[in-house]
Amino acid sequence: MTGIEGGAARPSRPLRADAQRNEDRLLEAAADAFAREGAGASVKDIARAAGVGVGTLYRRFPSKELLIEAIYRQEVQRLCEAAEHLTATQSPVDALRTWMERFIDFMAAKQGMADALAVVLTDESEKVHTRSLLADAIAHLLGAAEGQSVARPGVEAQDVLMALGGISLMAASEERRDLATRLIDLLLHGVVRS
Amino acid sequence: MTGIEGGAARPSRPLRADAQRNEDRLLEAAADAFAREGAGASVKDIARAAGVGVGTLYRRFPSKELLIEAIYRQEVQRLCEAAEHLTATQSPVDALRTWMERFIDFMAAKQGMADALAVVLTDESEKVHTRSLLADAIAHLLGAAEGQSVARPGVEAQDVLMALGGISLMAASEERRDLATRLIDLLLHGVVRS
DNA sequence: AAGGTAACCGGAACCGGTTCCGGTTGCAAG
DNA sequence: CTTGCAACCGGAACCGGTTCCGGTTACCTT
Numbered sequence: 007m008t009g010i011e012g013g014a015a016r017p018s019r020p021l022r023a024d025a026q027r028n029e030d031r032l033l034e035a036a037a038d039a040f041a042r043e044g045a046g047a048s049v050k051d052i053a054r055a056a057g058v059g060v061g062t063l064y065r066r067f068p069s070k071e072l073l074i075e076a077i078y079r080q081e082v083q084r085l086c087e088a089a090e091h092l093t094a095t096q097s098p099v100d101a102l103r104t105w106m107e108r109f110i111d112f113m114a115a116k117q118g119m120a121d122a123l124a125v126v127l128t129d130e131s132e133k134v135h136t137r138s139l140l141a142d143a144i145a146h147l148l149g150a151a152e153g154q155s156v157a158r159p160g161v162e163a164q165d166v167l168m169a170l171g172g173i174s175l176m177a178a179s180e181e182r183r184d185l186a187t188r189l190i191d192l193l194l195h196g197v198v199r200s
Numbered sequence: 201m202t203g204i205e206g207g208a209a210r211p212s213r214p215l216r217a218d219a220q221r222n223e224d225r226l227l228e229a230a231a232d233a234f235a236r237e238g239a240g241a242s243v244k245d246i247a248r249a250a251g252v253g254v255g256t257l258y259r260r261f262p263s264k265e266l267l268i269e270a271i272y273r274q275e276v277q278r279l280c281e282a283a284e285h286l287t288a289t290q291s292p293v294d295a296l297r298t299w300m301e302r303f304i305d306f307m308a309a310k311q312g313m314a315d316a317l318a319v320v321l322t323d324e325s326e327k328v329h330t331r332s333l334l335a336d337a338i339a340h341l342l343g344a345a346e347g348q349s350v351a352r353p354g355v356e357a358q359d360v361l362m363a364l365g366g367i368s369l370m371a372a373s374e375e376r377r378d379l380a381t382r383l384i385d386l387l388l389h390g391v392v393r394s
Numbered sequence: 395a396a397g398g399t400a401a402c403c404g405g406a407a408c409c410g411g412t413t414c415c416g417g418t419t420g421c422a423a424g
Numbered sequence: 425c426t427t428g429c430a431a432c433c434g435g436a437a438c439c440g441g442t443t444c445c446g447g448t449t450a451c452c453t454t
Contacts (some may be wrong), residue, residue, distance in 0.1 A: 014245040020398095021401095021402095022402070022449085022450055022451080023450065023451090024400065024401095024402070024403085024449075024450070025401075025402060025403090025450095028402090028403085031407075048439080048440055048441080049440075049441065049451085050439095050440070050441085053404090058403075058405065059404030059405050059444085060404080060405070060442080060443095061402090061403065061404055061405070061442095061444080061445090062382060062402080062404070064404085064441090064442065064443080065401095065402075068440065068442095069441085069442085070440090070442090081403095092385060092429085096385025098287035105334055124369065124370065127370070128370065128413060158389065161386070162382075165379070165382050165383060166386070168370050168371065168379060169366070169367070169370075169386055169387075171366075171370050172363070172365075172367050172369055172370045172371075172383070173363070173366050173370075174366075175318065175366055175369045175370070176318065176321070176322065176362050176363075176365050176366045176369070177362065177366075185359070185362060188356075188359050189359060189362060189363055189366070192355065192359060192360070192363055192387065192389070192391065193363075193386065193387075193390055195352065195389070195390040195391075196386040196387055196388070196389040196390030196391075197386065197389075197390075215431095216419085216420055216421080216430095216431065216432070216435085217420065217421090218419075218420070218431095218432070219420095219431075219432060219433090222432090222433085242409080242410055243410075243411065244409095244410070244411085245413090247435095252433075252434075253433065253434030253435050254411085254412080254413095254434080254435070255412095255414080255415090255432090255433065255435070256433060256434070258411090258412065258413080259431095259432075259433085262412095263411085263412085264410090264411065264412090281429055303438080311412085316407085319452090
């Protein structure tokens with residue numbers, strides 16, 4: 007899939023050939039499984055589909071959530087990159103709202119994604135790139151219009167991200183889109199300058 | 201423990217004598233176990249301590265979360281009742297903030313409580329009394345000062361409760377009290393009239 | 395080419411929540 | 425007191441995530 011580096015950041019020497027092959031197979035099998043049955047797919051099935059034991063899977067991805075994170079990293083990155091375009095075509099507040107709604111829709115689309123995200127956001131180790139990706143996107147939206155921040159002073163992107171994570175956990179599912187909308191509205195009112 | 205009605209609401213005829221006895225034992229064993237090892241206590245251990253099989257436990261409490269809910273119902277009720285006193289002794293906004301902080305502290309104190317709460321808040325069935333208890337308390341805080349609401353129009357107690365639930369999931373632990381404080385602040389700014 | 399070893403492999407075992415079902419029993423009706 | 429049966433019981437079995445460890449192997453060294 008990626009060809010280079012799939013699991014956690016690993017600055018050390020390159021993987022052994024067999025290990026790399028297994029990682030590639032795992033990423034492929036996992037992407038396939040998640041696409042087909044959502045994040046509910048079992049790690050045992052994924053390992054079997056990849057032709058390896060669960061032990062191998064767990065050496066590369068220390069938890070199911072981190073495997074999910076690895077699989078969706080690209081899509082999250084795309085979502086973050088979209089923030090730039092939004093600030094260019096909408097008012098700062100509208101851009102922020104639109105992005106948040108996309109974020110929630112993304113979480114809702116992948117069943118179980120929200121839990122994985124919570125783990126990633128909560129995890130102490132700074133190894134997880136996804137978090138800073140998201141935080142940067144939010145920081146960009148907050149600070150839109152060159153130095154003219156839309157946010158009240160003291161509002162940090164990190165915190166807004168955490169709040170969004172909370173909303174995802176409570177409301178990221180097809181049948182609660184309206185609740186999500188209202189919670190985003192609440193959050194927005196808390197974020198922007200009055 | 202309660203003597204009458206412990207699990208879900210049951211308007212039908214009273215429980216059979218043995219069933220009632222088992223329910224009482226379960227509540228006692230669960231309260232003990234949760235107090236001793238937090239919500240991480242295993243249902244199997246609880247069932248064994250109560251001298252019944254897990255099947256019996258599950259007939260009365262359809263999931264671990266609902267058992268937890270039953271155990272802490274009283275404490276939640278006390279928390280909700282405290283709202284009244286707060287509105288009498290503090291400014292509306294301070295009362296709201298103080299109550300929210302207590303709420304989060306409560307969630308943080310009982311390890312795993314937040315997940316149980318999320319299930320309760322998310323659950324469709326209107327059977328769960330705890331939710332309306334909390335929603336009413338929040339409604340009271342929002343509408344403090346007799347009809348003079350502190351909240352922006354359109355802000356519903358239900359939604360604020362959900363937001364609090366999200367914050368609990370992300371930040372209800374001893375080592376994240378500061379994050380929780382900031383998120384509560386964010387929420388408050390979103391709730392009150394500017 | 396042979397050897398040594400750190401890295402890697404697979405899957406059995408474990409753990410916790412949840413479901414299922416054959417056997418049992420409280421209790422009301424006769 | 426007997427009897428019928430709905431309600432109830434217990435725990436084996438299942439399922440999914442995670443850990444552990446004895447055996448294997450890629451690859452560097454000599």
